[in-house]
Amino acid sequence: MAHTAPTYGTNSFHCPTCGVLAEQTWVFRLWGQYSYRKPNGQEANENYMLSSYSTAKCGHCNNFSVWKDKIMIFPTTGSIDHANPDLPEDIQALYNEARDIVNRSPRGAAAILRLGLQKLCGHLGEKGKNINDDIESLVKKGLPIPVQQALDIIRVTGNHAVHPGTINFDDQAENAFALFGLTNFICNHFITSPKQVAVFYNKLPEKDRQNIQNRDS
Secondary structure: OOOOOOOOOOOEEEOOOOOOEEEEEEEOOEEEEEEEEOOOOOEEEEEEEEOOEEEEEEOOOOOEEEEEOOEEEEOOOOOOOOOOOOOOHHHHHHHHHHHHHOOOOHHHHHHHHHHHHHHHHHHOOOOOOOHHHHHHHHHHOOOOHHHHHHHHHHHHHHHHHHOOOOOOOOOOOHHHHHHHHHHHHHHHHHHHHHHHHHHHHOOOOHHHHHHHHHHHO
């Protein structure tokens, strides 16, 4: 299922808290109460309207997202998709760390995702020390061009995050945002899709699987 990013005023999107595609209930006029003590010691309350704020309540988890001037300010993860659950745990931890800071530091998030890619190459049987060498090795093994390009996008963007170059993270935060989807895309190619195919393949009768193995040998 494609990720439906949170968008101001829309009826449903993938919740930034629970990750489920769910109906959203909006409140466009928020009121607050300011309680204070006057110089004479008297307690006082004032009601006021938060005209630039609104909220959306998730129909699945009942948690709220908070918006200011039509931009989501809470949760800080914004519209970034959740990590592919098939990512190894250590890489999921890096993904979530990057997700937590991307709105505050796109450059930092890109650098963390590059580290996650380096670790992923290790999980895929490569050396995991030099990403460029690992990608070259995967290409020699028949890596499809779109996956190779996704790997190189994360590698190059992450390099620019660590060693500032031509990519402007301050003005183009979407450069960092895109890396999350590419990370999940890479995981889907290397881990999720083969796992799904293996489930169906193992359901074939033993005789048929043996015939296939004999044919391919």
